[in-house]
Amino acid sequence: MLFSNEENTLPIAEDAFLLKGFLLGNGEALLLALNQVVEQSPFRFMVTPGGHSMSVAMTNCGPWGWVTDGQGYRYQMSDPVTKEAWPTMPAIFMTLAQEAAEMAGFPNFLPDACLINRYSIGAKLSLHQDKDETDFSQPIVSFSLGLPAIFDFGGKTREAPKKALLLEHGDVVVWGGKSRLNYHGVRSIKAGSHPVLGEYRINITFRRCQ
Ligand code: SIN
Ligand code: FE2
DSSP, X not given: OOOOHHHHEEEEETTEEEETTTTTTXXXXXXXXXXXXXXXXXXXXXXXXXXXXXXXXXEEESXXXXXXXXXXXXXXXXXXXXXXXXXXXXXXXXXXXXXXHXXXXXXXXXXXXXXXXXXXXXXXXXXXXXXXXXXXXXXXXXXXXXXXEEEEEOOSSTTSOOEEEEEOTTOEEEEOGGGTTOOXXXXXXXXXXXXXXXXXXEEEEEEOOO
């Protein structure tokens, strides 16, 4: 299926859009590139500053990677597991992230961080804001692959009303501008099997952090 602009670009909130099926047609190439990243910097379960092991396994590519441990949440240029630089951001990641951002009204997106989240069945990400970045003028671009998820997209406070969005293989969410600091989270992944990714959901999230 080819991506046809308007009808697949669904507004969620101010400056926030769901690009339904945007990645379809590039799924295989994305997963090939992902495998190369993961060979160099494997998925790992990071620990929150409060000492809890996260249910989502993570890795990064690009110049900066998001990490959490007893010292706090932050971006750093080296992988604490390999002690090396994070893998280079694959060209296809960058190209598709920039195209998605442009489609959502952010034509100059230049991400310097790409966090890769792997959800197994039952994994979830509690409601949070993305605020470890220094530049909030650039949007967040988030790719979904594999098992579906319910993504809660809220407002400026934890209590603000939320929209529950179904994110499926090939979907992209872009939020920035007036929605850049909106609360969001991923509900516990339901049991199932995806034809390509089996019992996993992969989320690839692009940000400008510096
Ligand atoms: C995130 O909030 O950083 C990840 C969102 C997702 O997995 O869809
Ligand atoms: Fe987030």
